[in-house]
Amino acid sequence: MRKVYLDNSPRFDALDQWLKACAFSIEKEIINVEDALHRVTSEAVYAHNSNPNFQASAMDGIAVKAYKTYEASETNPVQLEKDQDFTPVDTGDPIPDEFDAVIMIEKVNYTDDGHAIIHHSVGPGQHVRAIGEDIVSKELIITANHQIRPIDQAAMLAAGVLEVSVLKKPKVAIIPTGDEIVKPKKDPARGELIEFNSTIFKGYLTEWGAEVTVFDIVKDELQIIEQALAHAANEHDLVIINAGSSAGTEDYTVHAIKNIGEVILHGIATRPGKPTILGKIADKPVLGLPGYPVSAWLSLDWFAKPMVYHLRKLVPPERPILTGILSKRVNSVFGSEEFVRVKVGYVNSKLIVTPIGSGAGVVMSLVLADGLITIPPELEGYDAGTKIDVELLTSPELIKNTMVGIGSHDLSIDILVDEAKQRYPKTRVSSAHVGSMAGLMAIERGECHFAGVHLLDAETGEYNRSYVDKFVKTTPVKLVHFVYRQQGFIVAKGNPKGIEKIEDLIRDDIVYVNRQKGAGTRMLLDYMLRKHRISASQIAGYTREMFTHSSVAASVAYGAADCAMGIRSAAEAMDCDFIPLYEEQYDFVMTESFLDSEQGQMFMELIKDPTVQKRIESLGGYSCRDTGKLK
Numbered sequence: 001m002r003k004v005y006l007d008n009s010p011r012f013d014a015l016d017q018w019l020k021a022c023a024f025s026i027e028k029e030i031i032n033v034e035d036a037l038h039r040v041t042s043e044a045v046y047a048h049n050s051n052p053n054f055q056a057s058a059m060d061g062i063a064v065k066a067y068k069t070y071e072a073s074e075t076n077p078v079q080l081e082k083d084q085d086f087t088p089v090d091t092g093d094p095i096p097d098e099f100d101a102v103i104m105i106e107k108v109n110y111t112d113d114g115h116a117i118i119h120h121s122v123g124p125g126q127h128v129r130a131i132g133e134d135i136v137s138k139e140l141i142i143t144a145n146h147q148i149r150p151i152d153q154a155a156m157l158a159a160g161v162l163e164v165s166v167l168k169k170p171k172v173a174i175i176p177t178g179d180e181i182v183k184p185k186k187d188p189a190r191g192e193l194i195e196f197n198s199t200i201f202k203g204y205l206t207e208w209g210a211e212v213t214v215f216d217i218v219k220d221e222l223q224i225i226e227q228a229l230a231h232a233a234n235e236h237d238l239v240i241i242n243a244g245s246s247a248g249t250e251d252y253t254v255h256a257i258k259n260i261g262e263v264i265l266h267g268i269a270t271r272p273g274k275p276t277i278l279g280k281i282a283d284k285p286v287l288g289l290p291g292y293p294v295s296a297w298l299s300l301d302w303f304a305k306p307m308v309y310h311l312r313k314l315v316p317p318e319r320p321i322l323t324g325i326l327s328k329r330v331n332s333v334f335g336s337e338e339f340v341r342v343k344v345g346y347v348n349s350k351l352i353v354t355p356i357g358s359g360a361g362v363v364m365s366l367v368l369a370d371g372l373i374t375i376p377p378e379l380e381g382y383d384a385g386t387k388i389d390v391e392l393l394t395s396p397e398l399i400k401n402t403m404v405g406i407g408s409h410d411l412s413i414d415i416l417v418d419e420a421k422q423r424y425p426k427t428r429v430s431s432a433h434v435g436s437m438a439g440l441m442a443i444e445r446g447e448c449h450f451a452g453v454h455l456l457d458a459e460t461g462e463y464n465r466s467y468v469d470k471f472v473k474t475t476p477v478k479l480v481h482f483v484y485r486q487q488g489f490i491v492a493k494g495n496p497k498g499i500e501k502i503e504d505l506i507r508d509d510i511v512y513v514n515r516q517k518g519a520g521t522r523m524l525l526d527y528m529l530r531k532h533r534i535s536a537s538q539i540a541g542y543t544r545e546m547f548t549h550s551s552v553a554a555s556v557a558y559g560a561a562d563c564a565m566g567i568r569s570a571a572e573a574m575d576c577d578f579i580p581l582y583e584e585q586y587d588f589v590m591t592e593s594f595l596d597s598e599q600g601q602m603f604m605e606l607i608k609d610p611t612v613q614k615r616i617e618s619l620g621g622y623s624c625r626d627t628g629k630l631k
């Protein structure tokens, strides 16, 4: 067997080894204080002058000689002679040497000829800002290795410091590789994959304080990769090379680093992220990131982030952590630390943590993730109900205000998510697509506020009610009508195979793609098959399951299947034809406590809003004629 990875190193050991193996020389530069935001001081900063460097009035009023006011009281007003006993001052004005206190203007009355009458005495120094009240000349303002904040800039400027010595920004090179990778464009050809990882890396590295250069995409050729690496290492403090890090015949990265530098380790004990390479070229750190975006994003966070912070002499910030309850079991491989993307939301004051079960190539799983959970290498997973820490990628405030939906997928839900975001910026609708039955189970277990369901009762022909009565026993719920929608066959544009009716599915030349068990659409198909006395085994592709309307429509659009059951809007979105078969009812099962809550009322307002309904109906195949009615 070909041995591919050298190592299976624990993540923190790997980082330690890498940091120890590289030598760092961090240069300094002098820049204007006004341009120094977020930069790191390379030495301590001392005040050039005091602030204020003269005695200044702290209030609008009159500067006085304090001893002249000592006799004043409510019953014994004292008159101060203009120019001789007082002079008007505004906040910040220098106090003339002969005066030593200030009386606020509100406490002063004037005679017709401009003398001041006061009813209170003041002591010397009253409302006078002493020299150096804020900063004394030569005093320490900020230490070395301090990340400059706006307030630090202000203190330096106040102290007459106009330039500051800072660490140079670490220069980071990003080298994307791969014959199949192309610059971002619309409609890539078959076999072309859009290069977007560099954009992920550049964004985060810039946030962490690096100066980033993205190289042109490098072809999978050992010599060209070596040249790019050598060139990058020459001019940068950290080199990141992306993809070609695993076991493929064209995975040259590790060889290229070895040929011109040193591979410190190849392979870390994590999933995703295993095929990470840590190395150096002429003492400069080199990081080989896996090609898949989720793996690359994680590995960037584990290695590039601490390296950049190390180069900046800073400690990376930690993400906030919340503890929640896992809603379903997650499995992991023994011996590897597993990272799982999750969605989270509070239901009945419990933080419910739902894993997003996508592969490392699914960039959308990161777009939608609220956090990460980690399963340590010595375990093979966590059971549903486990109390677990979540490292947050979304703000705790937004999580607190999340309306949690779990259930069947529908494109109209995406519209609700979008409209809610526009109308109620402090809240959001989150929807996990697991099918109608799984949605019902989730609501029964108290894991969501509402479940989108479309379950046909084969006995009565009625939608949803009998399922709610049968499966939701302990949680008080209401059934809220959402939309009528057309279900039918999704077929290729122009219906080249002439698919018209359910019996066509058993033809030899037809390949079907199905929805997962428990999905309402799957139940509808099974209901129609039974009615027409067709057995599932007669249909090629019946066992091939997908989780959303959009994914089955995409399979048909790209020719991987000839037909799927689904909704009109999904067919239209993928430019497919649609043969209507059935009008079904898609409803929300909503917990009574959510329906009665402020958020629940917002949700009801949203679905009843005519503009929202218009937008849903314009998807095609929808009717909102009863939307929002309690059933």
Ligand SMILES: Nc1nc2c(c(=O)[nH]1)N[C@H]1C(S)=C(S)[C@@H](COP(=O)(O)OP(=O)(O)OC[C@H]3O[C@@H](n4cnc5c(N)ncnc54)[C@H](O)[C@@H]3O)O[C@H]1N2
Pocket (backbone or CB within 6 Å): 176, 177, 178, 181, 193, 194, 195, 196, 197, 198, 242, 243, 244, 245, 246, 247, 248, 251, 272, 273, 274, 275, 289, 290, 291, 292, 293, 295, 360, 361
């Ligand atoms: N036989 C094995 N195959 C694979 C293994 C393994 O252990 N044995 N590991 C898998 C794992 S885990 C990962 S992660 C991937 C990563 O592999 P590579 O680093 O060699 O990456 P490539 O094969 O070159 O590319 C994979 C994939 O990544 C996407 N990609 C790459 N570059 C970019 C970019 N700049 N922007 C966006 N997306 C990018 C693209 O979809 C590539 O197809 O290998 C598994 N295979």
Ligand code: MOO
Pocket (backbone or CB within 6 Å): 270, 271, 272, 273, 274, 275, 290, 292, 295, 360, 361
């Ligand atoms: O473990 Mo690889 O890093 O994607 O999934």
